[in-house]
Amino acid sequence: MIQDGVPNCDVSPLIMRVLAASVSVSYRAGTIIRDIMKTGDLGIVEKGKNDLQTEADRAAQRCIVASLHKQFPKVAIFGEESLDPSDKIPDSYVVTDLAEDVLQHTCPDIYKNVTDDQIVIWVDPLDGTAEFTQGLLDHVTVLIGVAVNGEAKGGVIFQPYYNYEAGTGAPLGRCIWGLVGLGSYGFTREVPPANQNLITTTRSHSDWIVTEAVNSCEPTEIVRVGGAGHKVLLLIEGKVHAYVFASKGCKKWDTCAPEAVLCAIGGNLTDMLGNQILYHSSVQRRNAGGVLATVQNHKWYVERIPAEIKENFVSDTPSEDMLRRRQQAATASSGAGDSSASSKSEGELGSSVDPPEFDKTKANAENASTGPAKM
Ligand SMILES: Nc1ncnc2c1ncn2[C@@H]1O[C@H](COP(=O)(O)O)[C@@H](OP(=O)(O)O)[C@H]1O
Ligand SMILES: [Mg+2]
Ligand SMILES: [Mg+2]
Numbered sequence: 001m002i003q004d005g006v007p008n009c010d011v012s013p014l015i016m017r018v019l020a021a022s023v024s025v026s027y028r029a030g031t032i033i034r035d036i037m038k039t040g041d042l043g044i045v046e047k048g049k050n051d052l053q054t055e056a057d058r059a060a061q062r063c064i065v066a067s068l069h070k071q072f073p074k075v076a077i078f079g080e081e082s083l084d085p086s087d088k089i090p091d092s093y094v095v096t097d098l099a100e101d102v103l104q105h106t107c108p109d110i111y112k113n114v115t116d117d118q119i120v121i122w123v124d125p126l127d128g129t130a131e132f133t134q135g136l137l138d139h140v141t142v143l144i145g146v147a148v149n150g151e152a153k154g155g156v157i158f159q160p161y162y163n164y165e166a167g168t169g170a171p172l173g174r175c176i177w178g179l180v181g182l183g184s185y186g187f188t189r190e191v192p193p194a195n196q197n198l199i200t201t202t203r204s205h206s207d208w209i210v211t212e213a214v215n216s217c218e219p220t221e222i223v224r225v226g227g228a229g230h231k232v233l234l235l236i237e238g239k240v241h242a243y244v245f246a247s248k249g250c251k252k253w254d255t256c257a258p259e260a261v262l263c264a265i266g267g268n269l270t271d272m273l274g275n276q277i278l279y280h281s282s283v284q285r286r287n288a289g290g291v292l293a294t295v296q297n298h299k300w301y302v303e304r305i306p307a308e309i310k311e312n313f314v315s316d317t318p319s320e321d322m323l324r325r326r327q328q329a330a331t332a333s334s335g336a337g338d339s340s341a342s343s344k345s346e347g348e349l350g351s352s353v354d355p356p357e358f359d360k361t362k363a364n365a366e367n368a369s370t371g372p373a374k375m
């Protein structure tokens with residue numbers, strides 16, 4: 001793939017090109033968001049109860065979807081915002097560069113033959129809109145998730161206001177990206193605080209079930225911040241131990257990219273029942289099972305959620321197509337180990353597999369051990 005140190009864009013596998021394009025366009029989307037904020041006119045529209053949209057959400061989505069669609073016309077792309085398809089998109093919004101820092105990585109074998117029809121891209125052009133309108137700028141992220149056969153595998157989390165309080169001259173913004181089976185890049189993981197159980201959850205979409213679920217996980221401190229992307233950043237950097245959101249409010253575009261980045265370092269993002277969230281094109285947009293994410297000890301948290309809370313949530317159902325692919329993969333690999341890109345192998349999960357006799361008193365010691373981060 002790399003000749004004389006130069007990545008050959010034409011022969012890089014599709015998933016690597018999609019990820020490289022997503023990284024490139026995320027920088028442009030971040031600039032668009034900051035430029036609109038600078039105008040002082042956010043053009044706020046109320047989509048529903050406690051659900052805002054700004055001109056930055058709309059413009060960033062136009063930029064990302066137009067750019068990715070131009071390069072990958074056969075790949076399904078779903079964005080959060082409902083926009084008029086006849087809207088004129090400025091030429092400067094269309095980015096077709098491929099990030100070389102992505103292409104210089106060797107594509108894991110499991111993805112080498114992935115085709116357009118197996119990929120779905122989930123775009124949240126601005127995650128943390130409520131906080132954006134309130135000036136809590138580091139809660140904002142741009143999320144581009146790449147699902148393969150209905151499972152979150154690749155993700156880009158761009159944080160346009162990273163460093164914004166560091167003073168003039170400090171470089172603004174950062175891009176975190178990951179691919180399950182390869183690793184996640186663009187951040188430094190620290191060991192989460194020992195002897196504590198820090199749990200992050202929503203600050204703007206809370207209700208009593210959300211709070212009950214968090215409390216049932218025995219937090220030593222609750223970190224209420226905006227954005228699904230931002231909360232997963234806190235997790236991967238080791239600033240919190242779990243992200244618990246017992247609500248049907250998050251959608252597929254909120255979780256696809258964060259899930260992939262988290263899983264690529266050995267973490268887990270599931271619904272409240274501990275079941276996998278699915279991302280095929282026909283799946284319902286709402287995460288009707290809620291969201292629970294950890295880097296370690298996932299099962300322990302799932303087990304803390306009371307049955308009376310769990311019974312309010314419903315896990316995703318695999319599509320017919322997904323079941324057929326899984327059956328084919330199982331048949332093809334019987335006796336030889338499953339090498340299908342559509343199944344989550346132990347290897348991909350790394351050391352996130354919970355200890356069989358996990359107990360809370362051991363939790364902090366385990367959390368203090370270095371995770372399987374590949375950065
Ligand atoms: N009750 C609800 N109604 C609408 N959106 C919700 C919601 N609960 C969560 N979300 C969406 O899920 C994302 C994370 O929520 P939170 O910041 O509260 O943790 C946000 O994405 P957007 O900001 O992209 O809309 C938020 O709008
Ligand atoms: Mg969102
Ligand atoms: Mg959004």
Ligand SMILES: [Mg+2]
Binds near residue numbers: 051053
């Ligand atoms: Mg929104």
